[in-house]
Amino acid sequence: MRKIVSLMLVVCFLGGTAGLVFGESGDNEEEGWKERIASPSYGLTIGFFDLQYKNADGNDENDTLLMPGIELRHFNGIDVPRDRGFYYGYELGMGLNFYTGGHSFKHSGEDYTVKGIIAGSGFLMLKHGYRFELGTGHTRPGFGFELGAGVGAGGGDITITKDDDPESENQAALRGDGIGPVFELGFEGSLNRGDEYRLVARLGVTIAPIVPLETENFGYMFPMRITLRGGFTRNH
Numbered sequence: 001m002r003k004i005v006s007l008m009l010v011v012c013f014l015g016g017t018a019g020l021v022f023g024e025s026g027d028n029e030e031e032g033w034k035e036r037i038a039s040p041s042y043g044l045t046i047g048f049f050d051l052q053y054k055n056a057d058g059n060d061e062n063d064t065l066l067m068p069g070i071e072l073r074h075f076n077g078i079d080v081p082r083d084r085g086f087y088y089g090y091e092l093g094m095g096l097n098f099y100t101g102g103h104s105f106k107h108s109g110e111d112y113t114v115k116g117i118i119a120g121s122g123f124l125m126l127k128h129g130y131r132f133e134l135g136t137g138h139t140r141p142g143f144g145f146e147l148g149a150g151v152g153a154g155g156g157d158i159t160i161t162k163d164d165d166p167e168s169e170n171q172a173a174l175r176g177d178g179i180g181p182v183f184e185l186g187f188e189g190s191l192n193r194g195d196e197y198r199l200v201a202r203l204g205v206t207i208a209p210i211v212p213l214e215t216e217n218f219g220y221m222f223p224m225r226i227t228l229r230g231g232f233t234r235n236h
Contacts, residue, residue: 084130093122119157145186148184205226
């Protein structure tokens with residue numbers, strides 16, 4: 001877990017550095033429109049662990065364990081249009097996924113139990129998207145999509161024990177902690193509450209193509225996570 005915290009701190013530092021590099025953008029001269037936005041969001045995420053083992057005949061089998069979690073993000077838009085069109089910016093985020101199940105399985109004819117899994121991650125992504133807004137009133141709905149690419153860091157722990165040996169130590173350990181690329185495809189629904197505030201809901205699929213967490217004998221965590229988040233944007 002110390003590695004998780006350390007790697008998250010590195011990502012947070014990179015996020016702060018990005019803010020200094022991008023700097024502040026000015027208002028639109030014609031309309032006084034503030035093109036820069038701050039957008040925090042909070043939500044739930046689902047990760048997946050592919051548990052791999054051998055049955056009594058020596059054949060490979062696998063079970064998929066769902067790992068729910070929580071996620072916190074902050075998107076900073078650098079150049080955002082007033083109503084619709086392309087925008088870009090950067091997003092800093094961190095999340096925690098866990099499995100508390102107690103899943104039992106037979107490996108090579110012996111009984112084992114997954115006591116728990118916990119995995120944390122942090123990331124910094126550059127985001128580019130397109131936003132549509134319907135109507136011109138003070139309160140108007142909108143929708144859009146965005147693509148993201150950046151760098152992420154993660155780590156975790158897994159506890160697997162042998163059922164017929166109460167003194168058995170943990171039979172597996174997650175490894176592969178490190179930094180690698182992260183990509184995301186997201187969709188957004190929004191409700192504009194005037195020129196400065198918008199309520200938003202986002203559904204995204206995040207993928208780390210280099211598998212960050214795996215065990216020596218019992219499988220790995222899928223590089224894909226599904227996230228549903230809600231929050232708001234404020235122009236400044």
